[in-house]
Amino acid sequence: MNVTAKNHDEVSALLTVTLDKSDYKEKVDKTLINYAKNAQVPGFRKGKVPLSMVKKQYEAGIAFEEINKQISEALNAYVNDNKLRLVGQPVPLPVNELDYNADQVSVAFEVGYEPELTIDLSKYEAPHYKVEASDKEITTSVENMQKRFAERVEQDKIGKDSYIALEVKQVVEEGAEGEHNHAPKHVTANKETKAVYDLVKSLKKDESVKVSKEDLVAKEDLAKELGINKDEAENMHHNEVEVTVKDIYGLDLAELNQELFDKVYGKDEIKSEEELRERVKKELDEYFQQNADVHFVNKILEQVSEKEEVKLPEAFLTKWLLFSNQNIQSEEQAKEILENEKNQIKYQILEGKLMTQNEISLDYNDVLAQAEQLVRNQLAIYGIHHLSDEEVQKYAVEMLKDENQVRQISSEVGMAKLKDAILEKASKKETVISHDEFLEELKK
Numbered sequence: 464m465n466v467t468a469k470n471h472d473e474v475s476a477l478l479t480v481t482l483d484k485s486d487y488k489e490k491v492d493k494t495l496i497n498y499a500k501n502a503q504v505p506g507f508r509k510g511k512v513p514l515s516m517v518k519k520q521y522e523a524g525i526a527f528e529e530i531n532k533q534i535s536e537a538l539n540a541y542v543n544d545n546k547l548r549l550v551g552q553p554v555p556l557p558v559n560e561l562d563y564n565a566d567q568v569s570v571a572f573e574v575g576y577e578p579e580l581t582i583d584l585s586k587y588e589a590p591h592y593k594v595e596a597s598d599k600e601i602t603t604s605v606e607n608m609q610k611r612f613a614e615r616v617e618q619d620k621i622g623k624d625s626y627i628a629l630e631v632k633q634v635v636e637e638g639a640e641g642e643h644n645h646a647p648k649h650v651t652a653n654k655e656t657k658a659v660y661d662l663v664k665s666l667k668k669d670e671s672v673k674v675s676k677e678d679l680v681a682k683e684d685l686a687k688e689l690g691i692n693k694d695e696a697e698n699m700h701h702n703e704v705e706v707t708v709k710d711i712y713g714l715d716l717a718e719l720n721q722e723l724f725d726k727v728y729g730k731d732e733i734k735s736e737e738e739l740r741e742r743v744k745k746e747l748d749e750y751f752q753q754n755a756d757v758h759f760v761n762k763i764l765e766q767v768s769e770k771e772e773v774k775l776p777e778a779f780l781t782k783w784l785l786f787s788n789q790n791i792q793s794e795e796q797a798k799e800i801l802e803n804e805k806n807q808i809k810y811q812i813l814e815g816k817l818m819t820q821n822e823i824s825l826d827y828n829d830v831l832a833q834a835e836q837l838v839r840n841q842l843a844i845y846g847i848h849h850l851s852d853e854e855v856q857k858y859a860v861e862m863l864k865d866e867n868q869v870r871q872i873s874s875e876v877g878m879a880k881l882k883d884a885i886l887e888k889a890s891k892k893e894t895v896i897s898h899d900e901f902l903e904e905l906k907k
Contacts, residue, residue, distance in 0.1 A: 464533065466541040474578050475776035478541060478553070479571040480534045484564075487529045491563075494525050526563035534570050548577040548815065550776055550808065551783035575776030575783065577812050582771060582820060584888035589762035591891035592755040594901045596747035604743045606716070608727050613714035621664050621711055627652045628710035629663065631689050634673060634703040645700065648690040649709075658685040663708055671707040679704070729849030751898055758905065760882045763889045764810075767817075773809040777801065780808075818877060821884040829876045830869065834859035837872070 464486045469477045499517045500510050507513075538553060553572035561568050618625055632647035652659040662672060662685065679686040679696040686696045689706065717723045724733040733739050784797040791797050817823075838858045842850055862868050896904070 464537055466537055468541075471778070472776075474550075474774050475573070475575045475779040477556075477571055478538065478574055479569055480537045480541075481567055481569040482530060482533055482537075484566050484568075487526065487533055487563075490529050491522065491526045494529075495522060498525075523563065527561065530561065530563060530568060538572060542574075547574070548812075550575045550577060550812070551780055552787065554779070554782050554786045573779055573782055575779030577815070578774045580771065580773065580812075580816050582767060582813070582816055584763070584767075584817075584885060585890060587763050587766050588890035588892060589759050589766070590904075591759045591893055592901055592904070593893065593895045594748070594751035594755045594898050595895065596744050596751060597897055597899070600747060600898060601740055601743050604747060605719070605739065608723065609716035609719070610714055612717040612723060612726055614717075615712045616715050618711045618713055620667060621708075622713075623654055624713050625653065626712050626714065627660070627663055627708055628712075629659070629689075630707045630709050631691070631704055632707075633699065633701040634705050635701055639701070643700070650688065650690045652688065656688040658682065659688040659706075663706060666708045668708050668711055671705050673703045673705050676702050676704075732849075747898075751901065755901060756882065756886060758901075759889075759891065760885045763885050764813075767813055768806075768810055771813060773812055775805065775808060775812075814881070817881055817884070821881065821888075823877060823880045823884065825873055825876055825880075829880075830863065830872050831856070831859055833872050833876045833879070834862050834868075838862065 464483065465481045467479050467481070469479070471477065495514065495517055498521055499512050499514050502512045502517060503509055504512045504516070541547075542549060553574045556571040556573065558570060561570075621627055629650050629652055630647050631650060633643075633645045635643045635645075650659070652663065654660050662674070666672060674685070674689070676696065676699050679689070679691055679699070680693075683693060686693070689704070691699075691704075717726075719736050719739070721734070724739060725731070727733070728742070733742060780801050781794060781797045784791050784800055785794065791800065835852075835855050838855050839850075842855075863872070
């Protein structure tokens with residue numbers, strides 16, 4: 464068995480795998496003997512079928528299966544031993560016919576691989592913001608806690624402090640044919656959802672207003688606040704929806720006392736309003752800083768993508784697209800698709816190089832820890848901050864039974880480790896700003 468390489472350039476080559484007949488003949492013969500021992504052929508007792516008959520019927524198939532297996536293993540071993548990071552998958556050259564009785568069989572593969580590249584992160588620099596929560600943001604966060612545990616107070620009419628529970632259902636035209644089982648949507652509006660609030664503010668409980676399909680398509684804010692996305696609005700079966708006020712209420716905010724502190728953070732974790740505000744500020748600062756760190760990393764990655772030269776095996780990738788996608792019918796079509804995907808391929812190569820050069824690897828404990836954090840984040844949305852570590856882990860393990868979740872979480876862990884490496888090695892212009900200023904920076 465032998466693999467030879469003929470380089471086309473520094474990122475593509477022709478790999479030829481050659482097998483001697485002796486590499487596979489013994490295994491083929493053993494398999495045929497086992498077939499003969501177990502074959503059940505009319506006119507012969509089990510185990511007494513002539514080997515010549517078994518060979519005639521099965522030898523070609525068994526030989527080709529063994530040859531394909533050994534070629535695949537040899538190709539993979541060559542790629543791994545030479546540490547080639549393939550782009551796409553090997554493309555076999557056409558073979559008219561393999562003669563398994565020949566002294567040697569050879570199959571050639573076109574391959575493309577990533578270029579040799581070293582990225583020096585220390586030569587890249589970007590603003591690194593220290594984002595601090597304002598008193599206003601702290602107060603808003605505390606008020607949201609109070610709202611979460613507030614008591615509802617029924618109201619007779621809609622005011623500026625009202626919450627309006629609405630039912631949104633399609634109006635079936637008179638004489639419309641067929642069944643019309645369109646489940647109504649239920650949304651809650653207040654002064655923050657301005658488009659819907661303006662629509663219903665003059666209504667009383669159980670009163671309705673109709674909105675045309677044309678208005679829903681034209682007024683995206685209104686449709687969104689009614690729980691109808693753009694696609695739903697454009698493809699709605701009927702010409703109107705009826706919006707009905709089902710309830711009107713205000714919120715009697717929960718008092719800032721020990722009972723509320725315990726509900727949010729667990730018993731005796733917080734003992735005063737001052738401690739609460741300090742904890743909220745700490746949490747907001749940490750959250751804002753995570754976003755600021757991501758912003759810094761993205762800016763560095765943008766520079767890396769712009770400045771690092773990445774040579775792609777374009778001729779190979781064109782062949783690979785034609786080989787692997789039956790919907791691509793011509794070389795011109797493959798080249799057009801490649802041109803559209805070039806930047807994404809380059810970015811993936813650069814990301815992979817950074818992961819390798821910074822020795823970033825994943826294990827199950829990394830993925831489990833990230834799943835546990837996701838569980839905690841989800842629970843926090845509902846005001847649950849004090850579930851035990853054992854219970855959190857139980858939910859996380861259940862989450863990781865889903866292969867898609869494992870892939871997604873593994874990607875997040877890998878990017879988090881890469882983020883840490885970039886934060887450590889890239890140069891920072893440290894700047895203290897408010898959260899509002901940081902949000903303006905994100906718009907640039």
